[in-house]
């Protein structure tokens with residue numbers, strides 16, 4: 143599998159297999175096999191599916207799009223036949239049809255509630271270039287209340303300068319850093335591989351018990 147030139151990715155050693163297993167529109171579509179899960183959450187278009195692909199060294203495993211709202215189901219990827227990556231539908235994009243927006247709550251919150259005990263980590267993605275939105279904050283609060291540990295990842299960090307990145311990290315930590323369930327903050331890029339090694343350290347720990 144190809145990774146961007148010059149990126150020293152740790153994934154070649156770790157990922158023996160990654161398989162798309164299911165797209166769930168309702169609970170009965172979900173794979174019944176239990177196992178540790180890492181869930182990817184965040185605004186539409188923030189880069190969830192792109193991050194999953196680059197973490198797995200698989201260019202097209204998760205479908206990405208410049209049109210927000212691409213992922214509208216709960217998508218399950220089985221890694222090394224031991225744990226799961228779960229790509230959740232994005233929230234907060236005004237252009238997404240109302241019907242889709244209204245389905246988000248029951249689908250995502252329902253899923254997180256039901257699978258709480260199997261979730262090793264939630265990766266909450268926010269756009270590194272902007273202040274976290276009200277919905278990002280609400281999502282963080284929701285995870286706090288649910289008792290789900292989460293890592294905040296600032297995406298598209300390739301679009302920031304070095305100084306911009308330290309500002310961004312500060313801003314994200316200001317918003318989420320105090321949370322009891324927030325285990326860390328990482329800036330990442332699916333374009334140039336920034337932050338992936340650090341991200342994998344957290345993911346490794348989260349799936350260790352798998």
Ligand SMILES: Nc1nc2c(ncn2[C@@H]2O[C@H](COP(=O)(O)OP(=O)(O)OP(=O)(O)O)[C@@H](O)[C@H]2O)c(=O)[nH]1
Nearest residue numbers: 186187188189190191192206207211212213232332
């Ligand atoms: N520059 C840059 N662009 C990115 C990065 N990650 C994603 N993108 C772009 O952002 C757009 C959205 O990416 P997706 O991965 O589809 O976003 P998503 O969060 O899965 O979106 P939904 O499925 O709609 O919720 C695409 O055009 C990507 O190419 C990044 O790290 N850097």
Ligand SMILES: [Mg+2]
Nearest residue numbers: 190191212213
């Ligand atoms: Mg997506």
